[in-house]
Structures are given as C-alpha cells and as structure tokens.
Amino acid sequence: MDSSSLSSAPGLGTVDPQLQHFIEVETQKQRFQQLVHQMTELCWEKCMDKPGPKLDSRAEACFVNCVERFIDTSQFILNRLEQTQKSKPVFSESLSD
Amino acid sequence: MEGGFGSDFAGSGGGKLDPGVIMEQVKVQIAVANAQELLQRMTDKCFRKCIGKPGGSLDNSEQKCIAMCMDRYMDAWNTVSRAYNSRLQRERANM
Secondary structure, eight states, X not given: OOGGGBXXXXXXXXXXXXXXXXXXXXXXXXXXXXXXXXXXXXXXHHHOSSOOSSOOHXXXXXXXXXXXXXXXXXXXXXXXXXXXXXXXXXXXXSSOO | OOOXXXXXXXXXXXXXXXXXXXXXXXXXXXXXHHHHHHHHHHHHHHHHHHOSSOOSSOOHHXXXXXXXXXXXXXXXXXXXXXXXXHHHHHHHHHO
16 A cells, blocks of 8 residues: 555545546636636626627726736735734634633 | 456446546536536526516517627636636746
C-alpha cells in the first residue's frame, strides 16, 4: 500500500488517486460554471434592455464591467469581514455569550 | 491494473468499478446538469423580457423576441465566461 493512494478522508481506505484528482478538477470546474450562471443572470438584469439582433458593444462592455465589479464586491466583503471580525466578531465562536 | 473485467460499463464482472467509465459518466451528468441550469435561467429571463400580459397563445412578435433573446442570452453567457476566466488568470498571475 503506497502512501500516494491514501485518501484525505480517514476510514475510507485507499481511494484511486486518478479519481481523487478527477473529483478535484471537476469540482473546480463546477464552481466556475456556477458563478458564470449566477453572474450572467445578475448582469443580464443590469445590462440588457430589449434583446436585439446582436449584443452591441455597450452591452458587451457592461457585462465585462459587471463581472469585474461582482468579483471586486466579493473580495471587498471578505476583506472587510476579516477586518471587522478582529475587533467586533459578527459570528461568535462559542454558544454562550 | 485492477478492474479489467470489462470496460463497457462500470461494475461488470467481479464487482470492481472501472474509474475511467465512472469519470466519463460523471462528466456527461455534469454537462447535462449545466445545460438544464442554462435553459432554466434563459427561459426565466426571456419570459420576463418578451411576454407582457399572457394571451391565449404566443404571437409572432413574442416568438421572434424569444428567439432573439435566446441568442443574446448565449452571447451574454459566453461574454461572462470569458471575462471571468480572464479575471481568474489575472488573479493567478498576481499571486
């Protein structure tokens, strides 16, 4: 039994490293796909008025900006949460306050 | 190499699952799920954009609108996918 075939989940025994890698790659791909679905939906509301014969350059630019700003927003929230957590914890770690 | 009883479908023969077959099946299921997700959201958006007060049937202008809307939604999806991919690569380059 070589160490490279040991899975990260204890008690599972050996997991095929090929499957393990596959799961990791596909999970990553799915996270990407899900975000594309979500952002397309959100940005459609912000960038599309009436569907025309093609996506004009203004709408296209709007979609690109929308994606960038969405990611900026996500990062901003994470950063600020990390900062405010240090002084005033929002999520308490113990059940008794 | 284990699981060599048959590669036509997983689980044939001695009960050993061929990882290659499992992976292909999973990929197909994922692709189907993504297509369904896309269709569901597209239907929602295009219904909102193209159907005003629902009549007794879809008239010609509504059908034309839906057809255009579908194409525009695909354009939007592709644009978002490209933009997101570029951003991810930029983030990775900065790490």
